Amino acid sequence: DGGITQSPKYLFRKEGQNVTLSCEQNLNHDAMYWYRQDPGQGLRLIYYSQIVNDFQKGDIAEGYSVSREKKESFPLTVTSAQKNPTAFYLCASSIMGQGDNQPQHFGDGTRLSIL
Amino acid sequence: AQSVTQPDIHITVSEGASLELRCNYSYGATPYLFWYVQSPGQGLQLLLKYFSGDTLVQGIKGFEAEFKRSQSSFNLRKPSVHWSDAAEYFCAVGAGNTPLVFGKGTRLSVIA
Numbered sequence: 001d002g003g004i005t006q007s008p009k010y011l012f013r014k015e016g017q018n019v020t021l022s023c024e025q026n027l028n029h030d031a032m033y034w035y036r037q038d039p040g041q042g043l044r045l046i047y048y049s050q051i052v053n054d055f056q057k058g059d060i061a062e063g064y065s066v067s068r069e070k071k072e073s074f075p076l077t078v079t080s081a082q083k084n085p086t087a088f089y090l091c092a093s094s095i096m097g098q099g100d101n102q103p104q105h106f107g108d109g110t111r112l113s114i115l
Numbered sequence: 116a117q118s119v120t121q122p123d124i125h126i127t128v129s130e131g132a133s134l135e136l137r138c139n140y141s142y143g144a145t146p147y148l149f150w151y152v153q154s155p156g157q158g159l160q161l162l163l164k165y166f167s168g169d170t171l172v173q174g175i176k177g178f179e180a181e182f183k184r185s186q187s188s189f190n191l192r193k194p195s196v197h198w199s200d201a202a203e204y205f206c207a208v209g210a211g212n213t214p215l216v217f218g219k220g221t222r223l224s225v226i227a
Contacts, residue, residue: 004158033214040124042205042219043159050212058214090158096212103149104215106158 002027006091006107012115013078013085021076021110023091030096032074033104036060037088046089049074050096078112086113117142117208121218128196129226136191136221138206147209148189150180153220154202162204165189176200201225 004025013019025032031050035043045058049068063082068074074093078085088111092104118141128134140146147166151159163174170182180191189206203222207215 006158031212035217040219043217045214048214088156092159103161103164104159106151106160108158109156111156 004091004093004105004107006089006110008110009108011110011112013112014115016080018077018079019085019112021078021089021091021112023074023076023107024072025074025091025093025105025107026072027093027105028071029093029105030071031094032068033092033094034058034064034066034074034076035090035092037090037109043090046076088112117146117210117213117216119206119208119216119218121204121206121221123221124219125222125224127224127226130198131195134191134193134196134200134223136204136206136223138189138191138218139187140189140206140208141187142208142210144210145184148180148182149207149209149215150174150178150189150191151205151207151217152176152202153205159205162191196223196225198225198227 007022033048034046044060047066049055065077090109091107094104095102120139149164150162153159162178163172165172165182172180203220205220206218209215
């Protein structure tokens with residue numbers, strides 16, 4: 001079955017360490033997204049990419065970096081510059097319609113905690 | 116800029132009772148509107164979407180939503196709630212090929 005796979009499900013970060021969250025999709029979707037979810041805050045957009053080798057900052061990009069070398073993959077790196085990384089991270093993907101806003105499909109998330 | 120407001124942070128209903136979750140949006144043109152549901156520790160699942168046409172939209176799991184342009188609302192309804200409906204619900208708005216903007220969510224608790 002097609003879907004979005006996020007790994008790992010749980011991740012722990014030490015002070016000063018960069019960590020990378022994986023997101024892979026086999027839906028042949030053009031666009032991919034990373035969101036951060038904190039209690040009571042809803043989903044906040046970190047980065048998104050609509051084509052390979054291109055990506056855009058979202059509302060809270062500081063302290064994060066991404067790459068999009070392949071259509072299927074959109075890894076997120078949480079750098080040491082992100083001082084409050086503890087959160088639930090969700091990856092999503094969608095078809096790029098012709099002016100239409102298509103539904104986003106979500107992975108099951110990665111929970112990142114500080115050691 | 117687009118925005119979404121879900122006025123209710125937490126709602127508790129009895130099993131078998133009807134449900135309405137409120138969603139108000141801000142957008143200049145006709146938006147694309149979505150409702151998602153999230154169980155604890157999981158990703159979001161699409162319940163239903165509105166693009167155009169009939170303003171009453173049917174979704175999965177017995178949910179429906181009505182688009183009211185005059186009120187800038189897209190409220191989610193279910194006639195009879197089941198205990199398994201307990202979850203967090205998110206309304207989202209989109210326009211063109213820009214990323215969706217999500218509300219902060221409404222947590223639904225179901226009591227016997």
